[in-house]
Amino acid sequence: MSTVAIPSASVDAPAGHAEAAVPVLIRSAQDVSRIVNAGAAKGSNARIVIAIALGGVFLDAYDLTSLAYGIKDIAKQFALTPVQVGFVSSAITFGAILGALFGGYLTDRIGRYRVFMADMLFFVVAAIAAGLAPNAWVLGAARFLMGFGVGLDLPVAMAFLAEFSRVAGKGNKAASVASWCPAWYAATSTCYLLILGLYAILPEQHLGWLWRLTLAFGAVPALAIILVRSRYISESPVWAANQGDLEGAARILKRTYGVDAIVERAAVTATSASEPRRASWRNYGVLFNSTYRRRTILAAVIGSASSFGYNAIIFGLPVIITSFFAQGPLTTIVASLTLNLLFAFVGGLIGVRTAPTVGAWKMTVLGHALQFVSLIGLALIGRPSGGALVAAAILLLGGYLFGQGFGPGSHSMTYASLSYPTSLRGIGVGFNQTLVRTASTISLFLFPVLAGALGTKVFWVIAIAPLTSLLVLLAIRWEPSGYDIDGEDYRPVEPAPARAGACSCR
Template sequence: MSTVAFPSAEADPQTSAGNAARPTVIRNAQDVSRIVSAGAAKGSNARIVIAIALGGVFLDAYDLTSLAYGIKDIARQFSLSPVQVGFVSSAITFGAILGALFGGYLTDRIGRYRVFMADMLFFVVAAIAAGLAPNAWVLGGARFLMGFGVGLDLPVAMAFLAEFSRVAGKGNKAASVAAWCPAWYAATSTCYLLILGLYAILPEHQLGWLWRLTLAFGAVPAIAIILVRSRYISESPVWAANQGDLEEAARILKRSYGIDTVVERSATPQKAPRAASWRNYGVLFNATYRRRTILAAVIGSASSFGYNAIIFGLPVIITSFFQQGPLTTIVAALALNLAFAFVGGLIGVRTAPTVGAWKMTVLGHALQFASLIGLALIGKPGSGALVVVAILLLGGYLFGQGFGPGSHSMTYASLSYPTSLRGIGVGFNQTLVRSASTVSLFLFPVLAAAFGTKVFWLIAIAPLTSLLVLLAIRWEPSGYDIDAEDYAEPGGVTAAR
């Protein structure tokens, strides 16, 4: 684990998270960062802020998943070829690529709160437009707009999760960021539950409306988040302090952290955090951050490529490979998400502060690789026993995703960089990840049609690649005070390996 050498402070800003007997003095941005790193006071709104940020992640996952079951109906209704199906499926990730690229910079430049509220509006407009789409071109355009909102949201959501959490102990930064994973799977499961409910109540001749209603429903949670924003959501106190606005940081600490503070600006000059700039994309590859950036990019891209191929192809896999009907397909996809992916995500959150991100990611990728090889060897199962084995192998892949790269791909993307670089870092990572998603979503229908179950051999390359890079770069972000790097003097930070 790395060590951080802090410059000597004039006073310790906080001795415990719950010490509110007298106001805590803050003299600079580093003091604010230390208070946040120590943890919020009991009864504060910090956990609610984290829950709302996870609500944004929920929306991301719901919108990305909502087309998975209905794509066959869309292809039939609009008479689409496999290539056109790939276009409609991948339009959302094309938008996410651009959204992440600009969203990362804007998150660092104008703040977390403004970007978060803007992307909620994207979700509302795009969901309604997608549900009412008269043709594939409008649907693709709406999904592109929706993807732009997803790209904007992830950098800011990860910033909220990291910057409203403590460094060490239960519920630390790594655990809070890893919580994006069960939130994601809760959203995919909600999507399948909604599909199941609509399938049960819609007359058979109106089942063509199922995909439209599913897409349009994405506007509902976005509107709910917009309505509660003014009561609970605030700007990140560390980001505000880094901009030199200690008074605003003090107000946020009182409102969201339940901690009374008094601003007494230090007469001693402090190291100024790095200002937001497009040039910061280059900083991601300097001597301090290069290895972390490479590791986070490989984990995220490999995880996204394999996961999107499996999860978005899950209805197709179950229907085509296992010869099951629509109802069985929906129930099986829902059960796999809840029993394996969601449970795995919860394990990833619980083990983040103790076992760490690196070990869990290695274990997850190893299980995924073994599961995909097993699926490739089985091929199209003919007997009932092989069908059960194949379903369990799919579950094994999702379980490994949940506690491994699913939880910790964002841990690496978010906690490899301090506050001044976090938006840019996550944005760059998500640009690469969404590029991998786009390739995966575009190619899977084509490759599955051409190779059948042999496509699993190709997908297995993704976790194997990430596993090899993890063994070469052993960076552990959990429990490391990454935000202190913004204030450390040259030579004061020893990079963790």
């Protein structure tokens, strides 16, 4: 049987094509990374792995959104004060802070597959417990546990998306990671569709069950993912190779990537001169060395600003729409669903499509600019009194969500995931999500309090978030799309190639 050895400097024939049926020889983790960067073979399971990883993102979004509509009923049923409402609302993000801190480390330490399977169990248990909660304390604890699962999931989901995608061209790493955004909005829309369906079929005297059923439904997709895990999900081949398991990486490439890889026997015991960094708590400090400091700051600001503003808007959307229309819950549900589908979801699809061509930096700048203008418009309108002003306010809300979709919504994770190579990706995303979830917690806690005290003037406060991120983006012009970030594990760090309108950043 003939084999094709992968050159030490380049891959002449990309393994991602159907003609790569001839076995390829791998000698190092760098060879495995090059195979992945070239793209999966046609008919492989790589896209299914990406879809399942997005299923985890779907669960994250669903669980974070599912309380938004029912919080008023919960407050009434459990006789909660505004401060108590803030604590119940933010319990999930308190859990996500801890989950991200530990999840990032564990994703790099024990692997992507094990962490992914563990967080699915968190979702099942927490969703059922939340749906059956007899009081606010149990509900808050269940939401905290659910948040811990969310925190665990995002670092590993982003690792799967980045490490099962090509480095350049259509469907590259940036596009795959950005696809977390439409998946998020699809979950948000699904949540509102479920609420709408339950609202239609539940008798009026049992509408108090609506929030319970919505929360408990989160266990269903988690169970579905658990059931299909053994057939399609596997460890990241690049992570396995970085741990020195070239044989395991070769098996994963053959099973999931459609590449018949064979390990050169001498490579099994060889020690690479550029061995990738091992997982360690000290790697959190590496995020602030001369290579990664500016990237870390940029990713943190984009993610935190995006999360603070978006959580305030999306959580407060039912309340905001109710104040605009001054009508019943059905109008509120339909309007929230329509805004998510027409603006946020469509924007997310545009973010995915433009990631390989326009890039993440330009789209994030445009998105934040649109958000800032929309929030200033909402603050100036205040509580609309006429039909024209109501229409303008709704369009401005849609503009904010549209800008979120194609801009920071898509690319906050692009920056968090693709600013670091495989050896640092879990830690990098985990640290980023710790800051992001802190911003979410502050936002979810403060919004009910600020909205009660300021009314529609709260939009002036929210507008500070996109403005801050916009200024930092103009100062740090790092473009991760199309750059071989995983190559930094195997060579001295070199500046990323500059793109139009965005310089490289070290």
